[in-house]
Amino acid sequence: MALEEVGRIYGDVGVGQFKVALTTPVERGEYLSVEDDTHHRVLCQISQLERKSDATAERTLETIAHGSPYNLADALFGKANVVGFRENGIVAVPQLPFKPGTTVFRADESLIADVMGLKENGKTGAYVGMLRGHALKVELDINQLVQRHLSVLAKTGGGKSYLVGVLLEEFLKHNVTCVIIDPHGEYGSLRFRSEKMRNAERFGVESRGFKEKILEFSPDTTLNRDAHPLTFSLKNLDARELLTFMGSTNVRGYVAPLKGLLEAASTANAEYTLKDLIRLAHARAAEEGNPTFESLAEKLEYLEETKLLAPVGTSLHELIVEGKMTIVNLRGIAPDVSELVVTRILGTFFEQRKRGKIPPLFIVIEEAHNYCPQQGQAMSSRILKTVASEGRKFGLGLCIVSQRPARVDKNVLSQCATQLILQVTNPLDVRAISQSIEGLTDGMTEIIQALPVGTCLVSGGGFHTPLFCDVRTRSSRHGGESINVIPT
Numbered sequence: 472m473a474l475e476e477v478g479r480i481y482g483d484v485g486v487g488q489f490k491v492a493l494t495t496p497v498e499r500g501e502y503l504s505v506e507d508d509t510h511h512r513v514l515c516q517i518s519q520l521e522r523k524s525d526a527t528a529e530r531t532l533e534t535i536a537h538g539s540p541y542n543l544a545d546a547l548f549g550k551a552n553v554v555g556f557r558e559n560g561i562v563a564v565p566q567l568p569f570k571p572g573t574t575v576f577r578a579d580e581s582l583i584a585d586v587m588g589l590k591e592n593g594k595t596g597a598y599v600g601m602l603r604g605h606a607l608k609v610e611l612d613i614n615q616l617v618q619r620h621l622s623v624l625a626k627t628g629g630g631k632s633y634l635v636g637v638l639l640e641e642f643l644k645h646n647v648t649c650v651i652i653d654p655h656g657e658y659g660s661l662r663f664r665s666e667k668m669r670n671a672e673r674f675g676v677e678s679r680g681f682k683e684k685i686l687e688f689s690p691d692t693t694l695n696r697d698a699h700p701l702t703f704s705l706k707n708l709d710a711r712e713l714l715t716f717m718g719s720t721n722v723r724g725y726v727a728p729l730k731g732l733l734e735a736a737s738t739a740n741a742e743y744t745l746k747d748l749i750r751l752a753h754a755r756a757a758e759e760g761n762p763t764f765e766s767l768a769e770k771l772e773y774l775e776e777t778k779l780l781a782p783v784g785t786s787l788h789e790l791i792v793e794g795k796m797t798i799v800n801l802r803g804i805a806p807d808v809s810e811l812v813v814t815r816i817l818g819t820f821f822e823q824r825k826r827g828k829i830p831p832l833f834i835v836i837e838e839a840h841n842y843c844p845q846q847g848q849a850m851s852s853r854i855l856k857t858v859a860s861e862g863r864k865f866g867l868g869l870c871i872v873s874q875r876p877a878r879v880d881k882n883v884l885s886q887c888a889t890q891l892i893l894q895v896t897n898p899l900d901v902r903a904i905s906q907s908i909e910g911l912t913d914g915m916t917e918i919i920q921a922l923p924v925g926t927c928l929v930s931g932g933g934f935h936t937p938l939f940c941d942v943r944t945r946s947s948r949h950g951g952e953s954i955n956v957i958p959t
């Protein structure tokens with residue numbers, strides 16, 4: 472098929488950039504094809520557009536004054552970047568500028584797929600959507616995602632959880648073991664098929680649920696009824712951790728007395744329980760008349776009610792099952808307790824993965840700014856930094872999800888080799904993103920701020936340069952629907 476001509480190169484031409492006078496309208500971000508001196512078809516991309524005209528202020532006013540129709544001449548001009556051509560499997564760029572006057576065509580899909588590195592139906596491909604404006608599938612290499620980590624960033628309501636749901640569906644189809652830290656209890660809906668299949672034909676997806684592949688755990692099964700209890704062994708916790716589970720803010724005053732109680736309890740009986748600790752605390756309070764022990768007894772009684780601790784806590788083999796997805800539902804759990812839960816389970820995964828006791832894992836951290844903040848410390852910061860920097864050696868992949876990229880620890884975020892960016896408007900977040908992505912042009916930074924819901928920028932993931940992707944429709948139900956105050 473003949474290529475569609477869209478314009479000609481004009482003016483001064485650079486090696487990586489050129490100007491084009493357009494005879495057919497093209498959109499910002501559209502791919503072009505230009506033949507160079509050595510007869511390579513080179514992939515290029517429109518970065519900026521401008522409609523130039525002779526409509527000066529005076530002439531415009533004159534037109535209005537005379538009541539004549541607005542017919543001042545205008546024409547469309549664009550700036551384009553050179554992406555490159557593929558030769559012997561490698562993307563190269565022409566070493567000489569194109570000649571002014573060279574014809575510019577709309578790029579055909581085979582050229583785009585070849586140069587950008589888009590592959591369809593790969594054995595390890597996670598199909599996340601279609602290249603914007605094209606019938607080309609965007610598939611991310613699952614091995615690379617797990618080995619080199621991933622971030623999903625956008626403002627609230629930008630479509631992060633929806634996109635993570637798409638990714639998880641793909642991981643489940645490929646039998647990859649996943650764990651998701653789910654602060655809002657949104658991901659249990661992956662069990663059910665979606666009833667709203669928008670554009671199902673374009674994306675070629677079928678409605679289905681993943682019930683048989685999902686395990687869900689929560690420290691609070693009264694609130695989160697679909698979950699199994701997530702409990703910890705009393706014996707594995709030190710005084711400080713116990714105090715966090717009790718929601719104690721005055722850690723300092725209690726650490727030493729609680730240490731004393733733990734020692735006494737374990738000396739008396741290696742299989743001590745919370746009841747033993749409570750009894751001891753009451754006894755000490757009576758003996759010594761020390762109100763700290765009375766208050767500790769009360770705290771321990773509260774902890775007993777929460778059912779977070781058990782003589783034998785949830786085992787690793789209950790929590791992680793090869794080829795299945797484990798949801799750690801933290802809905803309704805206090806922030807410091809959530810941090811402790813994340814710290815303990817990630818710590819265990821890291822140690823056990825090192826020993827090869829669990830399969831390679833893909834771990835999603837929703838609301839990551841709470842678990843590894845840039846400013847201040849969360850209890851979980853350390854283990855997240857460790858997994859981010861060393862996890863790849865052991866097959867622990869991270870997916871960092873956040874609506875405040877500027878507030879996520881840079882040490883963690885900078886380890887994510889693939890970034891999926893949906894709409895971001897906060898200037899600090901835009902800056903954090905543009906600083907962390909290689910090959911992001913000014914034009915792309917502008918586009919990110921105006922992306923419609925459902926379109927994301929993919930950077931990394933094995934593609935030659937960042938690209939825009941229309942996120943595919945979910946097969947399973949999305950759990951994070953926006954809620955109307957007034958039903959419509």
Ligand SMILES: Nc1ncnc2c1ncn2[C@@H]1O[C@H](COP(=O)(O)OP(=O)(O)O)[C@@H](O)[C@H]1O
Binds near residue numbers: 626632951
């Ligand atoms: N690709 C998409 N296609 C259709 N609807 C989407 C898409 N992405 C997001 N939405 C809708 O937008 C809303 C917000 O998405 P969500 O993923 O929950 O946002 P976030 O997690 O970023 O706050 C939801 O109601 C969801 O249904």
Ligand SMILES: [Mg+2]
Binds near residue numbers: 631632
């Ligand atoms: Mg969300």
